Amino acid sequence: MSPSELEQRTWHAFHLxxxxxxxxxTPRRTLFIQGTSNKSVSDxxxxxxxxxxxILTTSKRIWDVFEIWDISSPSEPRMACEWSPRGATFxxxxxxMDETSEATLAVSVLQNNGEHTVxxxxxEIDLLGGASLRTICAIMSELKPTRLHDNRLAISDDVGRTEVWDWRVRKSAVLQEPAHQNGDWRPNRSIEVVFAHQSILVVRASSICLFADPELHAVPETSTPIAQHSFGWIDGVSVSSTSAALSFLVRSESDDPWASTAHSLDLYTLLRSTENGGHPGYVFPPHLDMRIPAVRGALRCRTVVLxxxxxxVWIQPRERAIVGLAEGDAVVAAGGRESxxxxxxxxxxxxLEGGRTxxxxxIYSNHWNSWTALDYDEEMGRVVLCSSFAGVLVLEL
Structure with a gap:
């Protein structure tokens, strides 16, 4: 980074x-990527x-397509490149998370011949600013990518299996969560995997499991959790790490039409272990630090980012009201917009001043209540949102 770039980034960080x-x-600036307005953008x-x-977008044509958009120009975003195996779905x-790595992203690809690979x-960006995406490795697997950091890749199913790979040397290990004992039939989808201190944390829709950091082998060995916890069934969770702890921002299931209107997002902390009696890495269970009142309601985008x-950042659903229960009518949405x-x-x-913690x-409302995905760049103070029919919007905070 040049001295002028460093100075510019420092001033930006100070003002943000x-x-x-x-x-x-309110956002300082909004930018609509016009080229996405006629595409069905899902991520x-x-x-x-x-x-x-x-910005990477996933859209649906005859098959799935990645597009990379360059928004460095304040006037007109441009599409830098696109990538899609013919006939495939993602x-x-x-x-x-390691920006210096050769691998930029991992994607699960299902070909029309039934072949499933990660x-x-x-x-790759050339000297003239041209860009392209190139496959550098393929792993035969039906599991989905859940974390990528340099040469370490985690892929998971929707039940209880996670594989950790060193994709450069083709060695791996299996992290296996025990089967549910209560007969619950719902898939326990994997939401996030964290390469944490001396351990790996697998966060699913109804459980979090801590595994000791495994050794990777050409013939993988299977590990079971050294600690477990459940927040109940959740819609979304984001995990942020510091040198002393892991923080969890949790959105519990929110779209049950018969449930109370009371709802919240909860902030938990999982402290690093400092005693020999603690689990390697962290001390369970997580501690509830804060409960943030929220609105209960259906959402297409249930993502939270900490x-x-x-x-x-997160999406708040529009408020709802219960009417006509005597006639057996269902819950209907009240006025308002998702925000x-x-x-x-x-x-x-x-x-902050006044003792506020x-x-x-x-800060922004959506008239169509149609957001399908979001992402947040904390360092640059930018949020990007997409709608399945209204394109991509970038907000600068």
């Missing part, structure tokens, strides 16, 4: 931190290592 401390009430991600200027992706793609500095919420939770930006604000 000042806005968080004051309490963000959207910032690509790490590009200062929040490269079933889960993971972006590499492919690792490298984003940053390392304690800032967070993007930004929050400063216990962390770097919550030492946290805040959250609705």
């Amino acid at each position: 931190a000042a806005r968080w401390r004051k309490g963000i009430s 959207v991600r910032f690509i790490p290592g590009h200062s929040g200027t490269l 079933n889960g992706i993971a972006l590499n 492919q690792l793609l490298s984003l 940053g390392h500095c304690g800032t967070a 993007l919420v930004v929050a400063a939770l216990p962390g770097a930006f919550t030492q 946290a805040w959250n604000n609705r």
Whole structure:
């Protein structure tokens, strides 16, 4: 990074931190990617290592397509490249958290001939700014990518199996969660995998399991959890790590039409183990630090994102009302719109005036209630949202 770039990033970080401390009430700037308006966009991600200027979208044509959009120009975003194996569908992706790695992302690809692979793609940018995606590794598996950090890849099923790979040397290990004992038939989908201190944490829809960091072999060995916990059935969770703890922002199931309107997002902390009697890595169970009141309602996008500095974003559903129960009518939506919420939770930006320790604000509403995915770049202060029929929107905080 050049001295001028370093100076620019420092000033940006200073002003962004000042806005968080004051309490963000509206985006500073909004940018609509016009080229996505006529496409069915199902997922959207910032690509790490590009200062929040490269965005990956997944859209549906005859088959699934990746497109990378460059938003570095303030006037007109441009499509840098696209990638799709002919006739294939995608079933889960993971972006590499190590921006220096050759592998940019991992994607589960189902070919029309029934072949199922996890492919690792490298984003290559030439001297003229042209871009392309190239497959550098393929693993025969039906599991979905859930975490990618440099050469370590985690892929998971929707029951209880996670495989950890070193994709460069083709060695792996199996992390196996015990089967449910209560006969619950619902899939226990994998939401997030964290390569944590001396351990690996697998977060699913109804459980979190801590595994000792395994040795990888050409013929994989199977490990079972050294600690387990459940938040109940959840819609979404985001895990943020520091040197001393893991923080969890949890959205419990929210779209049961017969449930109480009372709802919340919960912040938990899992402390690092400092005693020999603790589990290797962390001490269970997680501790509830904060309960954030929320609205119960159906959402297409149930994602929550918690940053390392304690800032967070999520979608709040529009409020609902129960009417006509005497005639057996169902729950109907009340007035209002779903909204993007930004929050400063216990962390770097919550030492605020008046003893306030946290805040959250609705900063942008969606008239169509149609958001399908979001991503958040905490460092650059940018949120990207997509709708299945209304394209991609970028908000600068």
